Amino acid sequence: MKTDRKFFSRRTFLITSGAVTSGFIIGFSKLGKNQEKEDVEEFEPNGWLKIDKDGRATIVFARSEMGQGISTALPMIVAEELSINWDDVEVKYASHDPSTYGNQGTYSNSSVISSWHQLRMAGAAARHMLISAAASTWHVKSEDCRAENGYIVHVKTKRKLYYKDLIFTAAKLPLPQEINLKKNKDFKLLGTSPNRVDSIIKSNGKALYAIDIDIPQMHFATVLRPPFGSEILSFDTNGVKEKFNLIDVIQYKYGIAVIARDTWSALEARKLIALKTKKNIRVNSSEIKKELKKAVRKEGVPLFKEIRDQSETKSIKKISLEYFFPFSPHLTMEPQNSTALVSKKYCEVWAPCQKPEKVIEDISKEIGIEKKNIKLNLTLIGGGFGRRYESDYILDSVLLSQYYSKPVKVIWDRDEDIAHDWYRPASVNKITALIKDEKIHEWDHHVVSPSINIQRDNISRSVYQDQQPVIGCQPNYPIKNRISRYTHKQYPITVGWWYGPDSKNRFACETFIDFVAKTLKKDPLHYRQFLLQENNWRESATLRAVLEKVASMASWNNGEGKKKGHYQGVACVYECDSFVAHIVEISISQGKPIIHDVYCAVDCGLALHPDIVRSQIEGGILWDLSAVLYMGVDFQNGQARQSNFHDQPILRIDESPRIHVEILESSDTPRNIGGGFAAGAALANAWYRATGKMVTQLPMKNNVF
Amino acid sequence: MKILKKRININSKDYQVEAPEDISLLWLIRDHIGLTGTKFGCGKGLCGACTIHIEGRANRSCLYKLKDLKDEQITTIEGISEKDQHPVQVVWNKFQVAQCGYCQSGQIMTAIDLLKRFSKPTKDTIRKEMKGNLCRCGTYPRIEKAIEALLKEDRS
Numbered sequence: 001m002k003t004d005r006k007f008f009s010r011r012t013f014l015i016t017s018g019a020v021t022s023g024f025i026i027g028f029s030k031l032g033k034n035q036e037k038e039d040v041e042e043f044e045p046n047g048w049l050k051i052d053k054d055g056r057a058t059i060v061f062a063r064s065e066m067g068q069g070i071s072t073a074l075p076m077i078v079a080e081e082l083s084i085n086w087d088d089v090e091v092k093y094a095s096h097d098p099s100t101y102g103n104q105g106t107y108s109n110s111s112v113i114s115s116w117h118q119l120r121m122a123g124a125a126a127r128h129m130l131i132s133a134a135a136s137t138w139h140v141k142s143e144d145c146r147a148e149n150g151y152i153v154h155v156k157t158k159r160k161l162y163y164k165d166l167i168f169t170a171a172k173l174p175l176p177q178e179i180n181l182k183k184n185k186d187f188k189l190l191g192t193s194p195n196r197v198d199s200i201i202k203s204n205g206k207a208l209y210a211i212d213i214d215i216p217q218m219h220f221a222t223v224l225r226p227p228f229g230s231e232i233l234s235f236d237t238n239g240v241k242e243k244f245n246l247i248d249v250i251q252y253k254y255g256i257a258v259i260a261r262d263t264w265s266a267l268e269a270r271k272l273i274a275l276k277t278k279k280n281i282r283v284n285s286s287e288i289k290k291e292l293k294k295a296v297r298k299e300g301v302p303l304f305k306e307i308r309d310q311s312e313t314k315s316i317k318k319i320s321l322e323y324f325f326p327f328s329p330h331l332t333m334e335p336q337n338s339t340a341l342v343s344k345k346y347c348e349v350w351a352p353c354q355k356p357e358k359v360i361e362d363i364s365k366e367i368g369i370e371k372k373n374i375k376l377n378l379t380l381i382g383g384g385f386g387r388r389y390e391s392d393y394i395l396d397s398v399l400l401s402q403y404y405s406k407p408v409k410v411i412w413d414r415d416e417d418i419a420h421d422w423y424r425p426a427s428v429n430k431i432t433a434l435i436k437d438e439k440i441h442e443w444d445h446h447v448v449s450p451s452i453n454i455q456r457d458n459i460s461r462s463v464y465q466d467q468q469p470v471i472g473c474q475p476n477y478p479i480k481n482r483i484s485r486y487t488h489k490q491y492p493i494t495v496g497w498w499y500g501p502d503s504k505n506r507f508a509c510e511t512f513i514d515f516v517a518k519t520l521k522k523d524p525l526h527y528r529q530f531l532l533q534e535n536n537w538r539e540s541a542t543l544r545a546v547l548e549k550v551a552s553m554a555s556w557n558n559g560e561g562k563k564k565g566h567y568q569g570v571a572c573v574y575e576c577d578s579f580v581a582h583i584v585e586i587s588i589s590q591g592k593p594i595i596h597d598v599y600c601a602v603d604c605g606l607a608l609h610p611d612i613v614r615s616q617i618e619g620g621i622l623w624d625l626s627a628v629l630y631m632g633v634d635f636q637n638g639q640a641r642q643s644n645f646h647d648q649p650i651l652r653i654d655e656s657p658r659i660h661v662e663i664l665e666s667s668d669t670p671r672n673i674g675g676g677f678a679a680g681a682a683l684a685n686a687w688y689r690a691t692g693k694m695v696t697q698l699p700m701k702n703n704v705f
Numbered sequence: 706m707k708i709l710k711k712r713i714n715i716n717s718k719d720y721q722v723e724a725p726e727d728i729s730l731l732w733l734i735r736d737h738i739g740l741t742g743t744k745f746g747c748g749k750g751l752c753g754a755c756t757i758h759i760e761g762r763a764n765r766s767c768l769y770k771l772k773d774l775k776d777e778q779i780t781t782i783e784g785i786s787e788k789d790q791h792p793v794q795v796v797w798n799k800f801q802v803a804q805c806g807y808c809q810s811g812q813i814m815t816a817i818d819l820l821k822r823f824s825k826p827t828k829d830t831i832r833k834e835m836k837g838n839l840c841r842c843g844t845y846p847r848i849e850k851a852i853e854a855l856l857k858e859d860r861s
Contacts, residue, residue: 243706
């Protein structure tokens with residue numbers, strides 16, 4: 001067993017609660033609450049779990065479930081260390097309570113990694129106490145006892161004591177001073193794929209999302225914001241107040257709000273309201289594109305520069321390409337919504353939310369209620385993808401509830417969602433490569449785009465201190481000379497985090513590699529393997545392994561498809577700590593790509609729940625294909641031209657390919673999965689193989705078909 | 706807006722409603738009756754999240770007005786099985802289809818209708834019939850597999 005030798009007395013817990021010496025201090029702040037009592041009903045050694053007198057465990061899930069399966073996978077980590085039957089576990093969703101649970105944000109595909117140690121320690125601490133309780137009952141040494149599926153066994157005598165019979169003794173014990181974690185080979189639950197805890201309620205209508213919240217006396221509202229770059233001068237209700245028997249139509253801080261007795265009346269009335277606006281800043285997509293393109297031809301500011309080979313560059317060939325990426329929306333299936341109940345000093349909110357601490361801060365700033373008096377209920381989320389990182393729709397409900405002194409549920413219509421998203425930034429990228437002896441001597445990648453961090457924080461420091469816009473600009477291959485440049489352009493269009501945060505830069509890199517390979521008349525998959533041969537980069541071997549695997553899955557043959565008239569494209573990526581290689585097989589019908597198969601080999605370390613990993617991979621692939629085929633909103637006078645799924649389509653089931661996944665495991669710790677996909681680049685490379693034309697303007701719809 | 710007082714039948718239960726005559730069944734069911742399994746996604750019949758059955762046939766509840774309802778029987782996701790044992794629910798669970806789950810009520814209601822109308826749908830028929838139901842998480846491969854598995858079970 002692995003031993004964590006950190007010393008934890010109860011005093012240490014109390015004094016350092018919330019300190020950063022180790023993640024698992026947090027979650028122990030409820031420690032010892034049973035010790036003072038005589039009659040113990042349950043054993044609750046820390047904030048993460050309790051065991052009741054029937055021997056059933058309740059394990060707390062304190063992040064946000066938005067389909068990625070962590071409300072199953074994270075409690076499994078606790079249950080594994082606790083050594084209890086998964087069938088005897090109930091998962092409880094926590095409210096926002098950082099003093100007990102630490103960071104409850106759910107973003108950047110980071111939940112498993114950041115919780116791994118903390119949750120194991122929580123489960124293992126309880127196991128130690130149960131073992132001690134059994135050992136003291138039998139008057140034997142703890143070392144001679146072992147925990148198994150809900151009971152402690154004395155190894156020599158095979159005597160057993162079930163957890164339900166130990167909770168009274170265990171609850172009175174001090175915390176263990178040394179905690180042993182299980183070895184991976186002893187895992188019984190992790191690595192298996194029990195059904196998700198939320199799968200039944202997601203097939204019978206009982207799953208409760210924020211949009212389903214019902215509070216007595218609640219008002220139903222929707223909102224209408226002015227176009228980007230404009231302000232509202234006046235508005236004409238066109239008689240909707242009487243027509244729909246509305247409670248009110250008002251102008252508030254962010255636009256017009258329609259307050260009604262049901263959602264339907266609010267949404268219908270909103271359609272008829274006419275805004276008179278004043279344009280302050282011109283916001284037109286065509287002009288933005290021109291401006292970005294013009295700027296990319298200038299030098300840009302190097303944010304990253306590594307020159308390791310300054311040798312002779314005479315025999316060098318220089319090639320370059322420019323890419324365009326549009327503002328891309330999230331389109332969560334559950335539209336933006338929030339329900340708030342605000343009184344003078346207190347605020348309670350139900351909302352889909354990926355970053356609770358930020359939302360609470362934003363609410364506090366907006367309505368002047370102290371953070372400690374704001375309660376944020378974390379509900380199931382109908383799709384996150386980075387959109388629920390923002391507070392805009394939540395502030396709508398809070399402001400309106402404060403104004404009317406009533407609970408208010410705000411639901412955005414789909415056109416509001418598309419017109420006021422926090423888009424993946426539009427961008428023009430230019431890659432210039434110097435080729436020498438069949439190798440890439442230098443990779444120079446220039447990005448011209450808005451900056452998420454700068455727009456968000458409105459910071460005064462230099463815009464060129466922020467690396468975010470150029471993340472993903474360097475390809476996955478060992479290249480001696482690497483430069484990432486950035487030119488900052490900001491518009492009144494809100495930009496934000498998107499599933500697969502650096503997906504556009506990565507798309508440019510992975511398609512440009514095919515461009516290099518073709519220039520050198522090389523097979524694009526073999527050329528990648530050739531570039532990865534040099535082992536001066538520690539990730540090379542793992543990337544080679546996933547490439548080799550995917551090549552054999554797809555029977556790779558220089559881009560020839562398995563059937564006549566079919567073509568294959570390859571792409572690989574190392575991001576979010578996972579290694580992914582894709583091969584996409586397409587044919588072309590009436591000028592459009594038909595995607596038949598996607599092969600995918602993944603190494604994401606230890607797969608805690610292989611079926612959830614698989615579903616994340618399926619989802620990531622389809623998201624990326626949608627992005628490259630369809631995603632892009634454009635603006636005229638600040639108004640989005642797209643308004644719903646007919647003009648901003650997403651992939652439908654009849655366009656969805658067969659997906660073949662193989663999971664490799666190269667390490668004994670879990671790594672992140674989700675977000676690091678490049679199926680779209682592989683699709684573009686298959687298109688390039690089939691037509692000889694590079695895909696450099698996204699989305700493919702309206703640009704190449 | 707004229708207010709209609711009407712008795713309607715949902716999941717074999719009668720409800721007395723009083724609502725604007727043009728209200729869509731989606732919002733009538735969600736806001737007035739309080740059954741929230743039927744979801745709002747687009748409001749224009751483009752995404753299928755609001756799919757319900759009217760006289761056993763799939764309909765987009767966001768497009769169906771209260772005044773157009775006569776005495777048809779309505780079934781929502783809550784009404785397809787008392788104990789979550791509808792074969793489509795069972796196979797959805799077996800294949801662990803749902804991710805965020807928001808679109809799944811609509812997917813299931815469409816799938817049930819499809820299986821009523823086609824005894825042996827081909828893969829293409831399944832894809833064609835299900836294409837009006839959007840999913841952003843990427844559950845399509847599992848939806849297809851689940852429906853195909855159900856057909857195989859029926860045959861054997």
